[in-house]
Structure formats: C-alpha cells, structure tokens
Amino acid sequence: MTILPKFTLDDEEFAGKRVLVTGGTKGAGEAIVQRLSAAGATVLTTARSAIPETLSPQLFVQADVSTLAGAETVAASALERLGGIDIIVHNVGGSKSPGGGFAGLTEQIWQDELSLNLLAAVRLDRLLVPRMIEQGSGTIVHISSIQRRLPLHESTIAYAAAKAALSSYSKALSKELGPQGIRVNTVAPGWIHTTASEAMVKRLAAHSGSDEETARQGIMDALGGIPIGRPAWPQEIAELVAFLVSDRAGAIHGAEYVIDGGTIPTV
Template structure:
C-alpha cells in the first residue's frame, strides 16, 4: 500500500536534478517524482538498482566517501551539463541498540560520513556552478531526530542530522543573496525498508519481537497523532513543492513532515 499523486509531466521539464540515496525509500520516491515531471535526473548507489527508472542516470558510487561523491558530481556535470536542483536524501543508521556505550568510534564515523559529510562534499562540488548562474535549489533531507533523538540506537544519526540542519541554515544565509535557495525537510517515521530493518535490529538486540520493537519506537517518539508514518511519496511531494517556482520565496526553512510527532512548536 502507498499513495499516488497526479503529476504534471512538464513541471520540471529541462531541469537537471541530482538526488542522493535515490534507489530506495524516500530517495527512490523523489527520483520517480522528478523524472515523472520531466526532469533529467542523476543519482548514485553502492549497487545499481534491479529496476532502473526510465530517463534516470545511475552512478555506482559510495557517497560516504570523498571519491564516491566526486564520481557522482563529475558524472552528473558531464552528462547533464550543469545542475539546477540538488536533493540530499541519503541517510540511515547502522548503529546497534544499547545507547551511547554501543556507539563506537566506527559507528560515529559511519553516521557522520553518511548523514552529514556526503551532503557537505557534494554541495561543495555542485553549488559553485549554481552561484555562477545565480540560480539553483538545494534541499537537505534531515530528520525530526535532530529535535527528538532516540537515545537507544540512533544518537550518532540524530547528531549528524542536527549538524546537517545547522549546516543547511548556514549555507542558506551564505548563498541566498546569490540566487540559490536552500531548505531542509525533516521527516518523522517514514514507512520504508530501512525503517523495517531498524525495527528488526532493535528486536534482535533487545531480545524482543518486532511488534514490541515497533511499539518501543512509537513510545520513544511519543506517538504519531495522525496515526501512521508518512509514505515516501508524501515526502517526495513536499520536496518537489520546495524545489518548484511555487516556493520561490521559501528559503532557509526546515519543513517537518511527521504526522504531528514533534509535540512542540
């Protein structure tokens, strides 16, 4: 089950878009949303997808490394001739349950490289050509965990996403006067395969079943007033709106899409 929206096939015609993390979850939905609206899209993954999206260029690269980011940037600029929109949807957590004691140096480095430095490095390579043209859009997909961290297993992830949100705000203040818009999207719990894997990991480390692990996440979040997690397509729709001319005056903002999970303003 998922949701579907009617898409104007010309909405992003002639736009050149790079999406990180575009082979699964919200990233995959974002790739399909832009491709379906006429954009030329490039994305990267460690392994090429089994079912490539028509019109999308896939680059085999590990974006948690400098070399992988450089490979994507070089390929995208060469193939597309320039980039109009950059969407950083790459992210995830592999840290096991057990709180801060279980978060070893290795896990901290992994989470920071994946959830923060991949965006920083790619922006450094792609935003300058936007500044030269005095137009462009950058969207960083963070997480409500930069406000509402789950201490049992995702402290490094939450800290990296908090850093990403802070970096995004700083970048917006720097490049906004030159015509480049920067915003952050902070999803809550999204119904993805990665979320399911986190539930399995917590169940295994805690010696409980998956229903208990899932309820534990809900309890730690304080519940979802809307009664369900967001679908990846809903996140993609918000990203598309913020990337469009309809959002031409929205800049330096953080848009939360969490079904009401964050209990404060």
C-alpha cells in the same frame, strides 16, 4: 486498510531541469526520483548498490557518497552527463547503529554516521554549488530528520547528532547562497514506511531479544506516538520536496519543513 496517497501533477513542471538525488533507489529517495522525473526533469541518482533494473545506466552512478572519492565521482558524473545542475536533493542517509545507547557506539560507528548523514551533503555541495553560482540559480534540499530534535537514545544518538549538524549547516548555507540566486531548504521527516525503517526494527528486536512488534511499539513509545496514527509514505515526502524545488516555492528559503504526522509535540 491503508491506502497509498495519489497526487495530480504537471508533467512539464520540471522540463529541462537537471537534478541530482542521492540515495535514490529505495524509500523516499526512489519516490523523489520518480516524482521529479514524472514532471519532466532529467534525474541522475546514486547508490552504493548496483543499478536497479528500473533505472537507465545513463542516469545512475554507483558510488559511496559517504567517502570523498565517492562524492567526487558523483559530482563529476553529474556535471559530465547533465552538463550542469539545477536541483540537488541530498536524500542519502540512515543509521546502522546497534541498540544499547551511547555505550554501544564505537569510534567507527560515529565516523560512519557522520560521514553518511552530514559530510556526504557537505562534500557534494562543495563540488557542485560553484557551478550553480556561475549560472546564478539553483535549488538545494537537504533531507534531515525530526531526530535532530527528538533523538532516540536507545538507537539513534549518532544519527540524530549528524542530522542536527546537517540542519544547522543548511541554514548557514542558505544565508550565503540566497543572494546568489540559490535557494536552500531542509525537510525533516519523522518515521517513514521504508525497508530501512523495518531493518532498524529488526536490529532492535535482535538486540533486546524481543519480537519485531515489540521493537516497533518501543519506537512508537519513544517517539511519543504519531497523532495521525501512521508513519508517512515515501510519496508524501516526495510531494513536499517537489513543491520546495519548484517555482511555486520561490520565496521559501532557509526553512525547515517537518513532515512527521504530528510526532513532535512542541511548537
């Protein structure tokens, strides 16, 4: 039987910290919001959908950050409600591409994948980082993906390309912002137990005319397997993010941390 991981935490570690987590109502994003909040941070989060019952209206912004208008709404709300920003976790992302490889990707799909998985982070950084520079401190984590190194040609070409660009952008940003007191790192998860990953399984099954178990196994085969025998839990992603944005990781900057259960087979 699979058991969810349990972690001990310091409930005052992030006391006084003002945090923005994009895409924080489901999956890894929700786990990150819960983890940082439990350690004393004030966490504002976003989603395109309506506010979940578990969140305070004061700490939620309904907006589509894949658009410039949505990013501007979120940035303005973060600065107004929090009075500034200390930590940004760009978690929002995902893919709605159908199966079928490159030929199945329309112009609109490419635009949508790039806007959600790359430009959302670029725009919010552009809007919020100047305030971090003014205060001389801040921490940014971009959630990329192992797909940037291990793309699945059947279903995630556009997503993988966008995440590869996000990782490259993150590295460049770290070189510019490090001397100004702002740390920038990237987390690259592999397969995670989420509703979004299960939705991808359903899309692939529908496209191929197979069942979900066959589609799930197809993903596993394309990844080359997961040596630990399972995807990661959202709480495990959140724990890594919490470490990277903490003072415990004060010398970690411009790095990318892979959390994939050993999926990537190379050094």
